[in-house]
Amino acid sequence: AYASLNSAKQIHEKLLENILHTPMSFFDTTPAGRILNRFSKDQYAIDQSLPRTLSMFIVILFAACSILLVIGVVTPFFLTAVIPLTYVYVMVQKYYIRSSREVKRLDSVSKSPIFSHFDETLNGVSTIRAFGRTMDFIAENETRLDTNQRAFFINTTANRWLGIRLELLGAVVVGLASLFCVIERDNIDAGSAGLSLTYALQTTSLLNWLVRMYTETEAQMVAVERLDEYSNIPTEAAAIIPHHRPPTEWPQEGEIVFNDLKLRYRAGLDLVLKGITCTIQPKEKIGVVGRTGAGKSTLMLALFRLVEPAGGSITIDGIDICTIGLADLRSRISIIPQDPTLFTGTFRSNLDPFNEFADEDIMKVLDSVHLRDLIESNGGLQADVAEGGGNISVGQRQLMCLGRALLRRSRIIVMDEATASVDFETDSFIQETIRREFADCTVLIIAHRIHTIESCDRVMVLDKGVIAEFDDPTVLKQQDSLFSA
DSSP states (O other): OHHHHHHHHHHHHHHHHHHHTSOHHHHHHSOHHHHHHIIIIIHHIIIIIHHHHHHHHHHHHHHHHHHHHHHHHHOGGGHHHHHHHHHHHHHHHHHHHHHHHHHHHHHHHHHHHHHHHHHHHHHTHHHHHHTTOHHHHHHHHHHHHHHHHHHHHHHHHHHHHHHHHHHHHHHHHHHHHHHHHHHTTTTSOHHHHHHHHHHHHHHHHHHHHHHHHHHHHHHHHHHHHHHHHHHTSOOOSOSOOTTSOOOTTOOSSOOEEEEEEEEOSSTTSOOSEEEEEEEEOTTOEEEEEESTTSSHHHHHHHHTTSSOOSEEEEEETTEEGGGSOHHHHHTTEEEEOSSOOOOSEEHHHHHOTTOOSOHHHHHHHHHHTTOHHHHHHTTSTTSEEOGGGTTSOHHHHHHHHHHHHHHHTOSEEEEESTTTTSOHHHHHHHHHHHHHHTTTSEEEEEOSOHHHHTTSSEEEEEETTEEEEEEOHHHHHHSSOTTTO
16 A cells, blocks of 8 residues: 555656646647646546555455465366466456557547546636537537547446456366366365365456456556656756856846847747847837737747747846756746736735745835735735636736736846736836836837837837847837838
């Protein structure tokens, strides 16, 4: 029990550790249901089913060997039949296990679409109800369940096939034991013959269960195989590179240099960024604009190394970001995303996840983003935040993210369309706060609204993965440019 529990724990920890450090490209190409299936169904098989099946196999194996030994001692001639019977049992088991293993794999694989569909349905349940498509999603769920049940039915049928043949072989064992008792009637007494026959009758069920438990154990090992597959997926770069760590105060200035930066999301795909070269001076406020697919958000992904460059380099204050650990890089840059992310917990844990700041510092930041009254009306910093921040508005969640960035005081701030989901009043307030609180920081602002970037020092216009224009917004407006168009 201890060994199985310890093994299951180590497998889960290795799987979780690996998945949390897997590149973003893995999540782009892997349905969520497939990952959930690994962590639920397959992990359950290792936690519960596999240890129980393996222990039963070991117990039955010793019991079967003991019974055969007793029969062999009473009627030695019976031992001559053990070898061919064992051969037949092994051949039946091998024939069955080939199909059983694959059917088990089909059962596991066909569960992933069910998890994916259920997850998507939960996330979009309000939209589904609004458009009256509830029955369509129920029908789709039933279709995926039917597909999964096909594998289950085949597995049950294969079990019945195995059961018939094992019962037949068990009858042969009983028949041979009886035959040898008759042949040896002059050499054994009635009590020994009765003992031999009684044990022979037990061998039918024991040997049946022995083969079943062996095949079931091997089939359950599919779960181990599937978890091991995800435990060995290539991960991101190291979080910390001990021999190449940046200075404690890095970045001190906030200068960013893009040198012929090329980037593709995955090997084999076309380049998304095709040679970005520019220098962003310390404390500059840079607006980044462009059509959908121009590479705006991709540029920010490269800055955080969520996607590794395919060529070129990014240098911050003289240090190539690809030469340092991901934790050192990402902890020194703050981002305010388009979709504000809050976690289940308290307001304090969302503003200061690592408990690095005093309550007084947090309250000062809340004053700066005008959220103090909201927090106090909800019960203070220790008040609960609902899942996804459901108990406050989108604008307030965005201000929480802004407060989080203010608290960290990073020299480089990235705003990825941070005001796209808020009204103009909140947008104007956020821009005013950025100008006031981030005056000494380098700020990159991705935006679609022109007034959001009008106050920037320069505007970078991206088009098809290259810099088409890069100048003062006032100058670009006066020219026949993509920005003015």
